[in-house]
Amino acid sequence: MRILLLETIHDEAVELLGQIGEVHLIADLSPERVIDECSTSHAVITRGRGRIPRPALASGSRLKCVARCGAGTDNIDVAAATELGLPVIFSPDGTTYSVAEHALMLMMAVGRRLAFLDREVKRGNWEVRSRIGINSELYGKRMGILGLGRIGRRTAELGAAFGCEIIYWSANTRDERFRYVELDELFRTADIISVSLALAPETRGVVDAHLIGLMKPSAIIVNTGRGEMMDEAALASALEEKRIAGAGFDVMAEEPPPADHPLFGFDNVVITPHVATITDVAYRKMCVDVARQVARVLAGGEPAPESVRNPQVLPLGRPVETT
Secondary structure: OOOHHHHHOOHHHHHHHOOEEEEEEOOOOOOHHHHHHOOOOEEEEEOOOOOOOOHHHHHHHOEEEEEEEEOOOOEHHHHHEEEEEEEEEOOOOOOOOHHHHHHHHHHHHHHHHHHHHHHHHHHOOOHHHHHHOOOOOOOOOOEEEEOHHHHHHHHHHHHHHOOOOOEEEEEOOOOOEEEEEEEHHHHOOOOEEEEOOOOOEEEEEOOEEEEEEEEOOOOOOEEEOOOEEEHHHHHHHHHHOOOOEEEEEEEOOOOOOOOHHHHHHOOEEEEEOOOOOOHHHHHHHHHHHHHHHHHHOOOOOOOHHHEEEOOHHHOOOOOOOOO
């Protein structure tokens, strides 16, 4: 069995895969190279950078599965994989805790002006403490969660533990522990907003100028979902005009963002380079979870249904009905 890696994964996952086949890591992620490598592979595994489009999937007559070490699968053409009867394996719970913690970290870093204060102190400006004004804490605030999947639910739980009132909007999930509201009410009344949605056609651009325009002048927003869900230009305008208090991002619409990105000029904006899942625990878990399922498929078994993005291809080997 030939197992293709488009990016590095945890050593323990590599060792596990090595017990069932030959593991090949490539550095060139050009579409042409990926298509060529897929044509001779039995499984393809990516993380966040390597894309697996339809032509790559169609080129691989030997392919038995494709996989993403992570919770999102927007860099894999899931529809094409489904048409070909290929399971798209992912780690549904591997990143839940790390991303939720990162969301809370961004909220506190923005509310407490962490990056700005750190920079000023290192410049020798200790007296900035007397000119910074009043910072914002989480306790007693209304936290609005946009999307109540695994990560959104964990973010809500952490927010509640900090003493926040939790409201949320979700297309299809309900949780009686928290209060469901419509989108407009969430953006109009929340003190802190966390974007925890998965990227899909219906969520692309969902945080638009209208919703941003509803936010309180004292409110902040953080995004640990996908950058394509937020109108960054509208957000930059709101920050410039002081219509909102700040923002935090782990994801951007373009990664890496251009050096002249309009959000880079604000002291009340904190940006991290898509690293919420890269922790000691999450990195191992999401890689090992996926490797175990890929190994099961390559050994002739069935993957766990909860680890398959397109469970309609199960059981493997039967014709897949498409509409």
